[in-house]
Each structure stands twice: as C-alpha cells, then as structure tokens.
Amino acid sequence: MPRIIGIDIPDNKRLEIALTYLYGIGRTLSKEIIEKLGLNKDLRAGKLTEEEIAKLNAILSSQEYIVEGDLRRLIQNNIKRLVGIHCYRGQRHRLGLPVRGQRTRTNARTRKGKRKTVANKKI
Numbered sequence: 001m002p003r004i005i006g007i008d009i010p011d012n013k014r015l016e017i018a019l020t021y022l023y024g025i026g027r028t029l030s031k032e033i034i035e036k037l038g039l040n041k042d043l044r045a046g047k048l049t050e051e052e053i054a055k056l057n058a059i060l061s062s063q064e065y066i067v068e069g070d071l072r073r074l075i076q077n078n079i080k081r082l083v084g085i086h087c088y089r090g091q092r093h094r095l096g097l098p099v100r101g102q103r104t105r106t107n108a109r110t111r112k113g114k115r116k117t118v119a120n121k122k123i
Helices: 015-021 027-037 050-061 068-084 088-095
Strands: none
Touching: 015 027, 027 050, 068 088
C-alpha cells in the first residue's frame, strides 16, 4: 500500500479513486491533481513508483491544497468560532441539532439521536 501524506491508500484501485481515500480530496480534485502531475488516471495505485509518490506528497503537502489534518483542524476551528460568538448556527452545533434549516418535527434522527420517549406507551 502506498503511503501518501501519512495515509495508506489501497493499491488495487485506480489512482483516480485511490486518492479520494484522503480526507478533503474528491473525484474532481483527484482528476485535477493527476492532470497537473501528468500521471495516468487508469494506473493502479500499487504500481506507483517512489518518484511519483514523492511528487504526490510534495503537491499535497504544499499550501495549494488543504487536506487531512489541516482541513479537519480548520473545520473544527470554524465550528468553535460559531459556538463562541453564540450565533444561531453555533447554538445548533452546540445542541446537536440540524444546522442548515432542515425540519426537526419529524426526521432529523441522525442529528437528534435515538428517541427518548414513545407516546402513549403503558408500562
């Protein structure tokens, strides 16, 4: 398994797909990086040479792309900032409710968690 910026990517997948295993890289960004480096997108990740892996590490660790730990840290800092200034979105994050205007009367079980009570249930 090739290691790119500290993450093992699967060696049996095409390079275009294997790069998406890195946090912050989707299909579009993966295609853009491969094009920029002049690599073959159909090449299997396990067939990468040390030189190509070094190129990928160099371009991903540069300030051009924010991926993995830096991106996670940036997102967490943004959420902390929203909570800290007591804005509406920050309150929703703090309470664990949907942030982007979704309804909560029904649905929203992913954010709200398991139901706490069930109406009209005799014990």
